[in-house]
Amino acid sequence: MENAQRFAAQGEFDNAIAEWRKLKTGQPTDSMIYNNIGDLHLKRHAPAEAVDAYLQAAAAFRAEGSALKAIAVYRKILKVDPARYEVYRDLGDLHAERGLISNAISDYLTLAKRCMKERKTQEAEELYRTIATLTASNAEAKQQLAEFDSTSSAQGEPAMKPATTQNQAGMAVVSPTPASPSPKAPQAQKGITRLVVLKGAAKRIGEGEYIEAEAALTDLLNQVPGDPEVCRLLALLHLRRGELAVAKAEFQFLAEAAMRAKEYELAESMLGEYLKTEPTCVALLELLGRVCQQKGDRASAVAQYGKALTLLVDNPAADNPVLPAELYASIKSLDPDSPFVSRFAPVFEPTDPGQEALSVPEPAKPAQPSEQDREPPYELGVALKHTGLLNEATEEGPVAADVRARVLDAYRILAAWLKEQGRNKEAIAAMELALADSRCIGDTAVTVRYELGKLYEAEGLPDKAVQVFSTIPSFLDVSMRLQRLTGGG
DSSP states (O other): OHHHHHHHHTTOHHHHHHHHHHTOOSSGGGHHHHHHHHHHHHHTTOHHHHHHHHHHHHHHHHHTTOHHHHHHHHHHHHHHOTTOTTHHHHHHHHHHHTTOHHHHHHHHHHHHHHHHHTTOHHHHHHHHHHHHHHOTTOHHHHHHHHHHHHHHHHTTOOOEEEEEEEOTTOOEEEEEEESSOOSSOOHHHHHHHHHHHHHHHHHHHHTTOHHHHHHHHHHHHHHSTTOHHHHHHHHHHHHHTTOHHHHHHHHHHHHHHHHHTTOHHHHHHHHHHHHHHOTTOHHHHHHHHHHHHHTTOHHHHHHHHHHHHHHHHHSOOTTOTTHHHHHHHHHHHHOTTOHHHHHHHHHHSOSSTTSOOOOOOOOOOTTSOOHHHHHHHHHHHHHHHHTTOHHHHHTTGGGGTTSOOOHHHHHHHHHHHHHHTTOHHHHHHHHHHHHHSTTOOHHHHHHHHHHHHHHHHHTTOHHHHHHHHTTSTTSTTHHHHHHHHTTOO
């Protein structure tokens, strides 16, 4: 990697590409490798080779469940070569899988019109029927399908009609297929069928049919392990079934992942879902406050921090005695005139000389960057230092002096960064240190074990993966991973 970066800096792009290729493993972690190779091909003015590399990067991102990154790469391809219309099918599939129906329809329509222009009638018809599956109200799709059906009738050919099948969980799945057997189903239908199964599972969860919903979701996870939308529904299932400890850890993990991806509305929605059932959960109220703060909604952030602080003052948490003071400091920095400040100032900043105040973190110096701006590099520096990568930590050191440590978060941030770089062994080292930390308890320990188990699995260490996963058998898709690793499914 260092050689590749050095060659790239010197303008020796062919040599840099050769170095990146040495890092390929054939695993989804190659996504960033292919993406970097694509960027280098662009710099050497080879757009065709760049597109080929980007296509491999996008496929790898999809394989690892990173839909947003795959979408970004597909859009990059279209900037390089707007004539690569087939990419619109992949974009449509991804948007449909994520429930972004209007985006999916726009992508499918773009490709369908191109197919019509190139007289690829069968492909166009499949796309228009996919659109009709997503929404029956699209006027263009209705008009084109009427013309296709009219032409088929005039020629005496069987029209396309919906066919009902069953998936492994016994759920009915309706998909548009020809009346006579088709040698190959449309590629887009995989995404649409998944969407139908997800909607069916959500409906069954709402109706209390947990066993059937769990079977359907497990079926989907067997196809795409770690699928975030499937995991979200599993978390909802555990919540509805009353498994609050498991559900809390799952919603926290998924919300933090959405937050890192800057999908704040999704994170807010998931946390809100759990808090409907347990509105006094301090950990998720505090996390919801952070989500609101990061998306710029200061008033909502103060409201959530205030709820958490009120609960903590009445019932202090033995495992995190400094959290109340941190919440108070956050509220005061966001809104000094908040009613929560006036209410709790006597607790944290008493005017009575004989009264002992609870410790409040020192505010950042005005001339310095804000804590929010400095925190990611600081956390990365702490984690790098603790994993022995002192050279990389050095440049982060100067900003660390007056920012409180969040070592466990640092390890996880570092592990995620190392994983993206294809450095799984170092990511494992970071997560093992996190797990060994005495503060790694409760829900945090569950998520650390899950991330570590996935890293073991990716590195071909099944025994270690099983050992870690066995401690959290009900979490997200762990039961399915254990079955696969132990040969039980």
